[in-house]
Amino acid sequence: MTSIVMEDVSKYFDGGQTIANYRLTLEVVDGEFLVFLGPSGCGKTTALRLIAGLEQPSEGVIYFDDERVDGRSPSSRNVAMVFQNYALYPHMTVAENIGYPLRVRGVPPDERDRKVEEVTTLLHIEDQVGKKPAALSGGQRQRVALARAIIREPSVFLLDEPLSNLDAKLRQEMRVELKRLQNELDITTVYVTHNQEEAMSMADRVVVMNRGTIQQVAPPQELYERPRTAWVARFIGSPPMNLFEGTRRNGSIDFGEAGAVELDDVLRVGDTVDDEGSTAAPGDGDTASVVTSDVQGEVALGVRPEDLTITTSRPTAGNVIEGRVDTVEPLGEYVLVNVTVNDQLVNAKLADGTVSRDERVYLTFDDDDAYLYDENGELVN
Numbered sequence: 001m002t003s004i005v006m007e008d009v010s011k012y013f014d015g016g017q018t019i020a021n022y023r024l025t026l027e028v029v030d031g032e033f034l035v036f037l038g039p040s041g042c043g044k045t046t047a048l049r050l051i052a053g054l055e056q057p058s059e060g061v062i063y064f065d066d067e068r069v070d071g072r073s074p075s076s077r078n079v080a081m082v083f084q085n086y087a088l089y090p091h092m093t094v095a096e097n098i099g100y101p102l103r104v105r106g107v108p109p110d111e112r113d114r115k116v117e118e119v120t121t122l123l124h125i126e127d128q129v130g131k132k133p134a135a136l137s138g139g140q141r142q143r144v145a146l147a148r149a150i151i152r153e154p155s156v157f158l159l160d161e162p163l164s165n166l167d168a169k170l171r172q173e174m175r176v177e178l179k180r181l182q183n184e185l186d187i188t189t190v191y192v193t194h195n196q197e198e199a200m201s202m203a204d205r206v207v208v209m210n211r212g213t214i215q216q217v218a219p220p221q222e223l224y225e226r227p228r229t230a231w232v233a234r235f236i237g238s239p240p241m242n243l244f245e246g247t248r249r250n251g252s253i254d255f256g257e258a259g260a261v262e263l264d265d266v267l268r269v270g271d272t273v274d275d276e277g278s279t280a281a282p283g284d285g286d287t288a289s290v291v292t293s294d295v296q297g298e299v300a301l302g303v304r305p306e307d308l309t310i311t312t313s314r315p316t317a318g319n320v321i322e323g324r325v326d327t328v329e330p331l332g333e334y335v336l337v338n339v340t341v342n343d344q345l346v347n348a349k350l351a352d353g354t355v356s357r358d359e360r361v362y363l364t365f366d367d368d369d370a371y372l373y374d375e376n377g378e379l380v381n
């Protein structure tokens with residue numbers, strides 16, 4: 001069993017011109033399934049290769065449990081790595097492919113066979129052991145690659161987009177399979193993907209990366225419920241959160257021609273809570289001193305499309321932002337409408353009725369569904 005700690009780990013290439021990873025600090029706890037998620041080029045593979053020992057950090061230290069491993073070779077770390085393009089030996093059978101790492105180590109044939117049977121059963125490929133890789137489907141081949149990786153009983157399992165060569169249905173199946181496998185083996189796993197759904201469905205915790213840095217580390221649900229930065233908010237969710245750009249003046253945000261909203265309830269900082277435990281609303285007689293300091297500046301107000309309701313007549317109360325319909329997408333379960341607010345395009349779900357292109361509409365949302373990001377993109381509330 002192994003935990004992994006990265007402390008201020010940076011990796012530069014091209015004499016410092018390329019910053020692949022910048023000051024990564026992170027702990028992968030024993031038995032955890034941790035996923036690195038981020039767009040192409042953000043440094044996911046490099047981070048994984050640093051853990052594997054295939055790259056050495058330019059700065060910072062890496063521990064496996066209490067032992068410092070940076071500077072050490074991959075073979076001394078007892079890690080198994082599976083890539084997107086796993087290479088199986090074409091002239092060997094499935095059983096020989098899987099047993100190969102044990103053969104190299106000089107494990108006797110009897111024990112080797114026993115272990116091969118064990119892992120092939122675990123991965124449901126026991127019927128394929130006599131075949132050559134060419135006779136297998138993509139999913140079966142990927143299972144062979146996984147079996148070959150786990151037969152050595154590594155203390156850390158590293159996977160770099162292992163499912164991206166498979167079709168959508170198979171990917172889904174393998175996702176469930178991998179998660180089950182990881183649960184059964186209880187092995188510390190770091191998994192790299194740029195596929196959000198994959199990350200959210202498998203991870204105990206997700207590390208969201210952007211341009212070599214860590215944006216947020218959180219369990220999937222928390223990532224969705226509390227995106228710590230505007231960047232994460234824009235990245236997570238499908239479609240992702242809308243961010244309305246406006247100017248904050250103390251307790252309100254001004255969106256110019258699109259209107260203004262009072263955000264006293266959105267800013268939970270300094271909220272007063274009444275006896276029932278609910279937050280006192282402004283103007284309800286209970287003088288909640290919410291936003292008292294003099295604050296001014298450019299902000300972004302985040303509301304998810306599913307929390308934004310469209311009406312064609314102006315609501316008389318609540319948070320209202322005005323816009324114009326751009327396009328209408330009937331998605332079956334609901335109708336998604338693209339609305340132009342000032343110069344920005346936002347997405348909203350249509351509550352009922354119909355809207356047409358260029359029609360003036362009103363977007364409303366509950367205080368509880370609003371997120372406020374300051375001018376640096378940091379979550380305020």
Ligand SMILES: Nc1ncnc2c1ncn2[C@@H]1O[C@H](COP(=O)(O)OP(=O)(O)OP(=O)(O)O)[C@@H](O)[C@H]1O
Binds near residue numbers: 013014
């Ligand atoms: N060996 C190398 N030499 C020079 N630059 C490199 C090297 N390896 C990675 N990089 C650069 O480091 C950055 C991060 O690359 P990395 O492969 O870690 O990204 P990634 O998040 O895995 O991307 P993808 O999703 O496309 O696989 C990129 O700008 C890449 O060009």
Ligand SMILES: [Mg+2]
Binds near residue numbers: 045
């Ligand atoms: Mg990569």
